[in-house]
Amino acid sequence: IVLIFQSCTNHSEFDQNWKQIDNILDTIVEPSFNNVELNIIDFGAKADSTFDSNEAIQNAIDECSKNGGGKVIIPEGNYFSAGSIFLKSNVNLHLQNANINFSTNSQDYLPVVFTRWEGIELYNYSALIYAKDQENIAITGKGILNGNATNEKWWPWKGRTEYGFIDGMPSQLDSLSRPRLLRMNISQAPVEERIFGNGYYLRPNFFQTINCKNILIDGITFKDSPMWFLHPVLSENIIVRNVKVEGHGPNNDGLDPESCKNVLIENCEFNTGDDCIAIKSGRNADGRRINVPSENIIVRNCKMLDGHGGVVIGSEISGGCKNVFVENCEMDSPNLDRAIRIKTNTIRGGVVENIFVRNIKIGEVKEAVLRVNLLYEPKEIGERNFIPKVKNIYLSEIKSNKSERAFY
Template identity: 50%
Template sequence: MIDITKRDSLKLMGLSSCAVGLLPVAGCTQSPARTPDYVAEDEALWQQADDIIAHIALTDFPERDFPVTDFGGRGDGDTDNTQPIADAIAACAAAGGGRVVIPAGTFNTGPIHLKSNVNLHVSEDAILSFYTDPDRYRPYVLTRWEGVELMGFSPLIYAYGQENIAITGTGVLEGNGTNTVWWPWKGRWSRAQWPVDPVVNQVNTRTPLFDMAEAGVPVEERVFETNYLRPPFIQPYNCKRVLIEGVTIRNSPHWLLNPVLSEDVIVRGVQCISHGPNSDGCDPESCNRVLIENCLFDTGDDCIALKSGRNADGRRLATPIQNIVIQDCQMRAGHGGVVIGSEISGGARNIFARRCYMSSPSLDRAIRMKTNSVRGGLIENVAIRDMVIGEVRDVFVINFYYEEGDKGDFLPEVRNLHVSNMVVENARRVFELRGFERAPITGVSLHDVTIKRAESLGVLENVGEMDLVSVSLNGEPLTL
């Protein structure tokens, strides 16, 4: 039996009142079982995902190795290897490319800047351990922080305008974020284990940065001598042909993998393990043709979040996140498994996710879209299939009231979200779908979805259209 709280029932009295059988609403139906037409349409849809993968331009490196130990590097856990690594990268690039090899050992380093045709290879039993002194991450570089451009701290591994670059191997990238370094800059956080400092706090940089972006201040003038914006771990910016494969990434200051305005990106076999604030696993922003596969995400924020810029800055660049395939990944702890937003002002389109397994008592949401009328953004052509979800709080979330809520003039829009062949073992709520009365959520279809146990149907608010085919909840057909 479907159990909905009184508060939720009152919310459902609008366009989505069909969710509790109160009023008939056009577009909210349980369709007949799948037909050959449904099957053909589904296969045609997923052919698009295969085509995206086929069109990703691949990296290719000469078979030349440049061990950092040949340039004075030492893996003794004490030596500063920043300059030896930089020298090895420069020599590799000058020779036409190859591998810069980090052998077994613990190699301390400051920021690493990759160059074209260089593969940074972190060998088995190697730990590339990054210093936590912020001054080491100067001089500032062009970067993007929560969807807004500025001149800020260098990411731990950074590349700007490079082509044919890689980070490979089975070693460890250690960011050394802890409750005493990097993470306390977050300030208030639900899991904060630090006293909140009113001065050493990201709000003192974040708020003026966002104000600058809204005022149209040129990016080169968005410079803060006193800066509390934590850098991301890996950020290829405006790059082409990028491979990140095999490594384990731990304890990032901020987001772990953050390709920005890049094309032909492959993230494969990477383990993202970081439980600090804003420890998103993989956040491609305004990228085109991205494959994320065979990865593990165990994070303090969203596992995978697809983004395209925040507010005026996202609209200034007007570059969507598009042609993305996520497959064969495992999601554990996190705010969301497969997420679109919240910095989504440039839009998102042609997003595919398949054959993933998600489960954790600390996984808040499986499929999540978050935006508002300040950020706006058109999200269209999103397909999810062959998903197994063990334990999760909410299964489907589309929230137009994220953070600022309905306080702007840029209406968010979701078109063509198609979910098929999903099994959910245990959830608290099936839905949190919250559209605006002036901009309802439409175009959601669920085919062959089995939710074995859920405590509540959840919230459906201003949902104008849903198509259900073979959907069951708690052992009974779900009829809206």
């Protein structure tokens, strides 16, 4: 591990590295849209929290995309969606002080779609908002997207009593559920045979893109996801700004770019049950097979409250990670375990390099300002011959009022 804690007077090399930000920002293309508006009310939606507006929302998106794109308006009110919303190319889903509550009936997120779950490819429930092979897509405006997960719905599938699990309930711990998926990853079973979904209790994420580019999320609040909140995969040119994420369920990561390139995260607030931001690139054999790192990621002017870590790399990091820039963030909560965290192991492998952190104000974190764990999940089954490499970690101007350790 190569760690560099920069002094207050020797900033030349450190500052030179930060100049890469301008090059990254120049490559991130914010999507633009035709000056056409379609209102979901015209497609049969109702601002009624008991009426299923899913079909109307989807029809508006499909129609807008088919005709060259534009803005799909969700006017002020409370809406209900019994199933996934599928984003399509050249469409901006725009909320005007609107709230969408999503169903907690797992059947509403079938049929299964191609996805990644904890860094492994499979077919499983669709994310609540999903896009695959699309470009120029956005969710903007003001409003709340609520997954409505609770200790009665979705979260008990984790298999832990603090999230509503009771002995005898089905969960992801069942031998044909998560353990089966892990075995399929070890054996590299064909992805087409990794069929899960109904009866396997692997929770969907809230928002997921697969192989998409030019993505914008701006101004939206996300609440109570079944699992991870925002999960772009194999996607590039991503902007997440002015977003608030609130959820204290199991694995409620805030934003997990996985095998993504050119990502800007700014002016966001995270208050989560797991990592606030966790950068990933695939788990174990799948991560090595796909072999796409996460790279060129900027996190700035964000606020992290509760969570396992403020900005985290891993643990599904087998494809590697490089060129991460974190600056001008505030992290403060007795329930925030670490500010900066790197987690991996000798099953994951991968190279983590060129991580730059500066101007971080920490009120309180529980464990450490920087935590590097190369023995994460020591009981995980798998071949332990893939030595991870962590190098060139730069920290400067980190001010912490309270933490058990500085570096651990």
